[in-house]
Amino acid sequence: MESTKSKYVSTLVHELKPSGIRRFFDMAAGMEGVISLGVGEPDFVTPWHIREAAIASLEEGYTSYTPNAGIMELRKEISYYMNNQFGVAYDPAQEIIVTVGASSAIDIAMRTILDPGDEVIVVEPCFVSYIPMVELAGGVAVQVQAEKENDFKVLPDQIEAVVTEKTKAIMLCSPNNPTGTMLNKSELEGIAHIAKKYDLLIVADEIYAELSYDEEYTSMAAIEGMRERTILVNGFSKGFAMTGWRLGYVCSPAEISSAMLKVHQYGLMCASTMSQYAAVEALKNGRPDVEEMVKSYRRRRNYIVQSFNEMGLDCHIPGGAFYAFPSIQSTGLTSQEFAEQLLMKEGVAVVPGDVFGESGEGHIRCSYATSLEQLQEAVKRIKRFIDHL
Template identity: 75%
Template sequence: MSQTTTYLAEHVKALKPSGIRRFFDLAAGMKGVISLGVGEPDFVTSWNLREAAITSLEQGYTSYTANAGLMELREEIAGYMQKQFSVSYDPESEIIVTVGASQAIDIAFRAILNPGDEVIIVEPCFVSYAPLVTMAGGVPIHVQTLKENDFKILPSQLEEVMTERTKAIMLCSPNNPTGTMLNKAELEKIAEIAVRHDLLVLSDEIYAELVYDEPYTSLASIEGMRERTILLNGFSKGFAMTGWRLGFVCAPEEITQGMLKIHQYAIMCASTMAQYAGLEGLKNGRENVEEMRKSYRQRRNFIVQSLNEMGLTCHNPGGAFYAFPSIESTGLSSEEFAEELLKAEKVAVVPGNAFGESGEGHIRCSYATSLTQLQEAMKRIRRFIDNL
């Protein structure tokens, strides 16, 4: 062990690197790779949003904003949440503009968790949830959803892991990596449990704009949930602004003001020019969001049908831009499948176990790439399976 290693905190040494990054790094050194691994839109941020950022620079808006973000942006976020999701928030005290939704998740855990508090994490899930709970001093409690239920959490599964230390539930709908979306009736069952056990729910709604078959329901709109929901969202997915790092959190005043303290010391404020771009997106970006949604729906239909036809059983995701097929029929593990596919056919996917143990036996395929690329990728995957 080197001297440098001994300086690291024990909880940091125990953290595992992201399973997604390893496959990105493998693919980066190869030519001709079709990547179905990237969790970001293949659309460029709309010109009017880029122009708004450029204009802000030209006009000299290069200073810090308020810690919580531009008031005009927070007012637009409040109007957006009311119009799109029927939830009302005070822009003065219940909304914080963050550096992506990821920062919002981080400061939310740090604001609510005491050492040893437990957070129920519904798997498969985004790779950062459990590490962020751990770094905030909490204890992640993993609950594995099943492909037989289209990866939807059952209320009984939540009840089974409840203890006196349970503080919160972490949800993501539509889900990364499965694309599963919980409908209003299913959310109401979770809400009943949260109310009965007096729990907070962190609701990651970053993919709320990208739903395909039924209207989206925000957890905070369910009766009794606004006062116990920390709603996490942002501009990365729906507005194709991943590199801008612009998110926001909406929650009751006590919670947002606690989060704001951490945000003040750690970040100060989100990028000023990114905030002006986000403001333009909320004001005049709806047509572009709808264009992306329609394109993703077409791609989803194609990739799900193609995967099922080649024997990789795949449920129909209700949102986001991920398919999560089973590869158990091949006899390979998730990592073996992903590595061998990359070597043999130069198609990059993410092994399902990168998203928790319940993801084993699956791979995540992002369809946030052109239909032409998807068609070629499906040909290569079919050929790979035929040659096994």
């Protein structure tokens, strides 16, 4: 039902669609015994040594504002981490900004680079906030659909076909939310060629970079000639199980970074002080924790993908993140119908694929960031639901 526009609310904000993910969380919230495969966060508690570092920072009285770009100790650790892990060097003094989660990094990037009417090519299926953030910054989102037949990997020709004189940037997420698809070096090079050919920026959301399962992760900024035209977004939520700490970062060339810092300092001032000290510990000593979580996610991924395929829901093997994106077209239901009926009849919450873009229709997003026991019970319920259709 369409709401009446208040005279106090802008037309742009009034016309923004509410998050399709949020609707299913709200529906499930009041139901007993629901197994949620909808939430996009780790089921692991932040490791104790990271929490302890935050507690220590409080005990030592580190409760003031930090520099707008973040404490230098953290920026140095991010610089070392990016170079050591992904082979990309950034100056901690001029090219790294610590943000309030990765989402705020994308937001300030859009508001920094876009003039009214500038176009951003958004590869979908995509995270629900990408297109609204482009639009809220005055830009125009041009959607390119990655196809199921190619395991949801976008092709360079698809991107080139929609480039215009107004195109400013390409937005990518690899590993992808919601499909889990990860682009390899060769595939990234194909997209990089388009960016260089038309002098475009790439906003690379690499928040799931730590969660890759079958091959070594390649950062877009590590591709030859791309460091100077990539705005690289990452954070601590997914790989380090720190969602509630709300801490991300953005790395980019100094001229872009200094401009983004102006937007950041007026809108957010700085990220949480205690979260920043926790993040220092995460980068220094958290690698073993990440490796253990990746092992667990890989086992769960293999189980749930095999289970979906066995019950007739065609599902590609996601290379990263913690999402499976099975097709439900064989059931004859739309994504919304499938998700609603599954929740009401069997108490399993999933996210309908169409909330991530038109190419997501006919699919559901299932997070396997929950215990294997919960996944096994969810699989039983989904199979029972399908058998009764």
